[in-house]
Amino acid sequence: xxxxxxxxxxxxxxxxxxxxxxxxxxxxxxxxxxxxxxxxxxxxxxxxxxxxxxxxxxxxxxxxxxxxxxxxxxxxxxxxxxxxxxxxxxxxxxxxxxxxxxxxxxxxxxxxxxxxxxxxxxxxxxxxxxxxxxxxxxxxxxxxxxxxxxxxxxxxxxxxxxxxxxxxxxxxxxxxxxxxxxxxxxxxxxxxxxxxxxxxxxxxxxxxxxxxxxxxxxxxxxxxxxxxxxxxxxxxxxxxxxxxxxxxxxxxxxxxxxxxxxxxxxxxxxxxxxxxxxxxxxxxxxxxxxxxxxxxxxxxxxxxxxxxxxxxxxxxxxxxxxxxxxxxxxxxxxxxxxxxxxxxxxxxxxxxxxxxxxxxxxxxxxxxxxxxxxxxxxxxxx
Amino acid sequence: xxxxxxxxxxxxxxxxxxxxxxxxxxxxxxxxxxxxxxxxxxxxxxxxxxxxxxxxxxxxxxxxxxxxxxxxxxxxxxxxxxxxxxxxxxxxxxxxxxxxxxxxxxxxxxxxxxxxxxxxxxxxxxxxxxxxxxxxxxxxxxxxxxxxxxxxxxxxxxxxxxxxxxxxxxxxxxxxxxxxxxxxxxxxxxxxxxxxxxxxxxxxxxxxxxxxxxxxxxxxxxxxxxxxxxxxxxxxxxxxxxxxxxxxxxxxxxxxxxxxxxxxxxxxxxxxxxxxxxxxxxxxxxxxxxx
Numbered sequence: 001x002x003x004x005x006x007x008x009x010x011x012x013x014x015x016x017x018x019x020x021x022x023x024x025x026x027x028x029x030x031x032x033x034x035x036x037x038x039x040x041x042x043x044x045x046x047x048x049x050x051x052x053x054x055x056x057x058x059x060x061x062x063x064x065x066x067x068x069x070x071x072x073x074x075x076x077x078x079x080x081x082x083x084x085x086x087x088x089x090x091x092x093x094x095x096x097x098x099x100x101x102x103x104x105x106x107x108x109x110x111x112x113x114x115x116x117x118x119x120x121x122x123x124x125x126x127x128x129x130x131x132x133x134x135x136x137x138x139x140x141x142x143x144x145x146x147x148x149x150x151x152x153x154x155x156x157x158x159x160x161x162x163x164x165x166x167x168x169x170x171x172x173x174x175x176x177x178x179x180x181x182x183x184x185x186x187x188x189x190x191x192x193x194x195x196x197x198x199x200x201x202x203x204x205x206x207x208x209x210x211x212x213x214x215x216x217x218x219x220x221x222x223x224x225x226x227x228x229x230x231x232x233x234x235x236x237x238x239x240x241x242x243x244x245x246x247x248x249x250x251x252x253x254x255x256x257x258x259x260x261x262x263x264x265x266x267x268x269x270x271x272x273x274x275x276x277x278x279x280x281x282x283x284x285x286x287x288x289x290x291x292x293x294x295x296x297x298x299x300x301x302x303x304x305x306x307x308x309x310x311x312x313x314x315x316x317x318x319x320x321x322x323x324x325x326x327x328x329x330x331x332x333x334x335x336x337x338x339x340x341x342x343x344x345x346x347x348x349x350x351x352x353x354x355x356x357x358x359x360x361x362x363x364x365x366x367x368x369x370x371x372x373x374x375x376x377x378x379x380x381x382x
Numbered sequence: 383x384x385x386x387x388x389x390x391x392x393x394x395x396x397x398x399x400x401x402x403x404x405x406x407x408x409x410x411x412x413x414x415x416x417x418x419x420x421x422x423x424x425x426x427x428x429x430x431x432x433x434x435x436x437x438x439x440x441x442x443x444x445x446x447x448x449x450x451x452x453x454x455x456x457x458x459x460x461x462x463x464x465x466x467x468x469x470x471x472x473x474x475x476x477x478x479x480x481x482x483x484x485x486x487x488x489x490x491x492x493x494x495x496x497x498x499x500x501x502x503x504x505x506x507x508x509x510x511x512x513x514x515x516x517x518x519x520x521x522x523x524x525x526x527x528x529x530x531x532x533x534x535x536x537x538x539x540x541x542x543x544x545x546x547x548x549x550x551x552x553x554x555x556x557x558x559x560x561x562x563x564x565x566x567x568x569x570x571x572x573x574x575x576x577x578x579x580x581x582x583x584x585x586x587x588x589x590x591x592x593x594x595x596x597x598x599x600x601x602x603x604x605x606x607x608x609x610x611x612x613x614x615x616x617x618x619x620x621x622x623x624x625x626x627x628x629x630x631x632x633x634x635x636x637x638x639x640x641x642x643x644x645x646x647x648x649x650x651x652x653x654x655x656x657x658x659x660x661x662x663x664x665x666x667x668x669x670x671x672x673x
Contacts, residue, residue, distance in 0.1 A: 064575055065574075065575075066571050066574070066575065085574070086571070086574040086575050087574045087575070087576075087577045087578055087579060088577075091575075092575060092576065093572070093575045095568055095571070095572060097566070097568060099566065099568040099569050099571070099572035101569060101572070101573075101587060102569075102591070103590045103591060112573070112576055112578075112586075113576030113577050113578075116573075116576065116577050116578040116579075116582050116586070117577045160576065161575075161576075164576065164577065
């Protein structure tokens with residue numbers, strides 16, 4: 001995570017393998033996907049991230065050819081594939097439930113896609129075995145699917161899709177059925193595998209941690225629309241709207257109005273706070289714009305308010321509050337600090353637990369001061 | 383401890399009535415018929431059990447073996463036709479929209495609500511020379527200005543097969559539906575995604591996964607069809623009599639109970655043979671029974 005966040009991207013070639021143009025899909029009155037346009041680069045590890053029901057799986061199924069778009073087009077590697085059936089697309093899918101054929105051996109499962117396209121039995125066998133090696137299932141060829149664990153079945157599904165050497169591999173929530181430990185190991189393995197085979201991976205997930213840790217770029221979806229497309233760090237540090245800021249990680253949102261703009265610095269008068277907030281960011285808004293200031297909990301510095309008037313109320317990006325709730329999470333704790341006597345007047349502050357002591361640095365009803373840097377906040381207008 | 387002592391009692395109380403029922407009304411009459419098959423006719427109504435095998439030897443006469451072969455052939459054709467019609471029907475119900483499924487299944491079992499005899503007479507009305515099929519064909523030929531000769535649809539082997547397929551189709555559709563409905567529909571999408579055509583996906587994924595249902599359906603159609611009596615009697619001609627019609631004649635008109643009993647048991651041994659072949663096949667297929 002060093003250097004410019006925007007170019008922290010493992011894809012050197014700027015060649016779009018998939019172009020999605022204002023793609024829509026509705027099921028009756030339900031608009032599942034609403035005018036999505038995306039470009040996905042060759043060799044990229046791309047993630048479609050969003051809450052359940054946001055349309056990400058429908059979008060993936062349209063890429064696979066298992067769902068027909070209501071409007072818009074899909075161009076894969078320069079060819080319009082919008083109306084091409086699934087079995088004639090250079091795309092293969094790893095399904096959420098794996099969909100391993102229960103009546104075929106592991107080797108026959110992996111070789112299925114080659115066999116149906118009329119490849120010689122000997123070659124099918126060789127390539128299927130090579131694919132099994134790739135997913136570390138060498139020697140499992142003769143087993144039946146019901147003799148495999150969930151993780152192994154997923155590897156079969158992966159090998160079965162990769163053996164066809166697709167231009168794009170689609171993965172629908174591939175890790176959701178695995179237990180926590182295996183899931184983390186599989187994340188690294190999928191990233192390594194993608195680097196080995198060099199195929200474009202598009203993964204659908206609702207797990208932001210999964211998307212942030214694996215993908216080169218992430219498209220955040222909400223109610224059928226793409227809300228932001230960016231590399232993970234940029235998505236986290238520079239969300240462009242409240243939905244993304246709120247969905248990725250945890251965030252405090254303070255409503256306010258831009259009161260002044262001075263060079264790189266903006267001044268926002270937050271409704272909850274007496275003192276104005278100072279924010280430094282590239283994107284600027286004209287004074288008078290209604291905005292939200294997003295501040296991540298870990299970017300707030302919290303200190304105990306010593307007795308005596310140490311707080312100068314005219315200081316910007318500084319506010320006094322009272323600790324109301326503490327959530328212990330092991331590696332760090334989340335403190336809910338009341339800064340105003342209103343329902344939305346609670347601010348989350350993440351404090352790493354440096355000391356091993358079970359004694360907390362702050363306790364309930366502690367009076368504290370919260371401070372943050374002008375470049376820690378992000379001003380959003382939607 | 384109390385539970386352990388209670389268990390045998392629960393077992394006996396619940397198992398005894400059906401066991402007695404089965405023994406009294408199924409096994410005992412069956413045993414009587416079996417014993418009768420080793421008897422000899424004495425006079426008009428008396429039968430003496432002499433443990434002779436003459437009835438079985440007579441049953442193996444080419445005349446009767448021909449009827450058995452014909453029965454096997456007609457039942458076989460019926461089963462194949464039921465499978466060919468039943469598989470698309472079952473698939474159609476499985477992939478029908480959710481709210482249609484109960485209605486379609488209801489339509490499949492609806493004929494059971496009518497007596498078999500009435501349904502068979504209705505078929506006569508459909509198939510006879512001045513029946514609905516011929517009326518429709520005549521109307522079609524008249525419209526097109528073609529000469530029309532009524533088809534002989536009744537009182538032949540074809541009529542028997544049509545009747546048997548009609549009656550036994552639900553017994554094929556229901557187990558097929560059960561097997562196909564259990565199948566993960568995603569498997570078909572996976573096959574298409576991997577490049578298989580619709581037909582290829584059907585042959586390589588759907589049919590193999592429907593095998594337990596196909597086996598159940600084949601047994602449920604073939605065995606009752608083999609022993610069917612009413613349909614060949616009403617719809618068949620003189621040369622389309624099946625083994626059950628011959629057995630009926632021995633018990634009634636010919637009044638030769640020992641020979642009728644021997645023929646019955648010959649049919650039963652055939653059925654057992656078919657079931658034995660099936661269980662051997664099932665074992666070879668890696669225990670489909672386990673499903």
